Amino acid sequence: MNRVKNFNAGPAALPLPALERARDEFLDFAKSGMCVMEHSHRGKEYEAVHDEAIALLRELLGVPDTYDVLFVQGGASQLFAQLPMNLVEKGRSADYVVTGAWGEKALSEAKAATAMLGASVRVAGTTGTGEGKEKSYVRAATAKDLQLAPDAAYVHVTSNETIHGVEYDVTPARPFPDTGKVPLVADMSSDFLWKPLDVSRFGVIYAGAQKNIGPSGVVVLIVRKDLVAAGRKDIPKIFQLRTPAENKSLYNTPPTFGIYMVRNVLAWLKGLGGLPAMEKRNRDKAAKLYGVIDANASFYRCPVEKESRSVMNVVFRLPSEADEERFVKEAKAQGMVGLKGHRSVGGIRVSAYNAVEPAWIDALCEFMQAFAKRG
Template identity: 90%
Template structure:
């Protein structure tokens, strides 16, 4: 079969070797005569997969022993509420830095969740310009944008805004904020595992799997054990992070097939040389595409400041919406899908996650160059 060149923002492309492994094992996993989806999450066959997935996260990111690695359900959107429910004590508040739509959503949910529990969440900085549908985000935040409270329960931000194409620390000019002694909590849903990071800089990292590391239905959480231990106990047990930590994410039935697929993707990633090799691959893909945009600046326009241009979600506009519609149609005819920008901002969005092959980017760049010449 001819596989599509998949640039969807999520659920997104998965590595062909990870899918092929699942196909080979689908009906008979590990000689058990059953699919992995049929195995008990308490059985040794599935538990081996579960443990391997956790171990691979730890290995690839060199996760310190002081951190738990959890697999949760509900998507990152559930974590928008679950994190403040756990980490903001009564009478305290958390700080939120907003650089795009997902940061806005996280803050809104945190305000609702904390209001129910006698706590609060406040906007500590934003790079948004305008109001309503005209609101724009074109850069990551800098120190001058922030008004951080030294006694905040944590500082929350989104490392890569999937819709607006804004990312932190692509260059040294836009580093993650310095929160001092306050834990830094980061939604890394769309740029988790694209490069090495120092986990010890963060109090909690969370990422919906469906963008860069697996299928939908699983959230990976890396969290300091002391934050888990100090978390609130006056919320339902199923929402307490300690419940997942104490039970190795097996308190109730987890999304076993999703975790199995994450294991396959992580094993593929390790086989390619790990995160250093993946960062080089991803930066080369992004550099090629941004070079075409900049070389045809009278036709293509990237609205994001250069220092904040995302490596994972590259966004740009054409002269007219009609041109954008023609571009998407022509790309689809060449086997490229998922290029239409989010409905809230329009334009074109290229989600160049880990599984997106460099050859797909080459084909897209060739299309873009020809399309610009034809006008």
């Protein structure tokens, strides 16, 4: 077996122990004579996996009993529309803080969803500069960037902008917005479980699994029970948050294998020492990468302000696009893949999610040093 060093942005690297556990159990799960994918989602074998995954999430994050922990489908992109459909009543509005491309997409979908229901959304703050292809984001928002409405249904943020490499709550200078009594809603798809988190600060947390905790097809949704109860009832039942909440995420057939893999990843994370240990692991990886970038500032350039530099997605540019193409090609020849920046911004992107091994980062840093010397 010759596995590469996987720096893809999503679907992304999964921990080898989680994959090996799936391999060992694949044909005969829990001595049932079947793969977990073949089991009924109503059966006791799968139900044990489902319950364990939810329990692990509650344990790792310290989720209060006043929150539901749900598994839903459709990706974070579906939640972009589904959340405002549930939480913004007719005649009301929600606030959106935009610090990158995924915030833009969340805003666009929310506008469409609320317009159909007689509600609306507004931009309460943005850190974008320029227009069109020249538009860029280099930092998370601060209090001075925001004009929050005290009567908003909620305030939405994207905790980590995968494309632009901008992240909240990495440094004390860029905390999550203080929204007072207004619920804070966060898309945490690309930095979920990278470090400890005070769940009680949020009304809703949602995260597509495929970047940091599992395969594509599963979304983790942590939502305050009072918000679920107050959600709209004049939308299709399948889109109401109360539907998965009242049915333990089993109203219809869930992505059983995806949830099984999330369970495996969560068990691995717990075995490493939980979120405090994971934060140290991730900060050490990021410090090494940014250390090489800053030490070779005449060759590598990170466009993101230091206070907002993402721990999960490290982005940087080289002197020319030709240099960047050569960088990606030579790195791939050394078994390092997924380093090309998003097509909308170019450059290089190192996605250093939880499952990315420190040894991979060491190898990449060594390659970067040598590449910069050759010029």
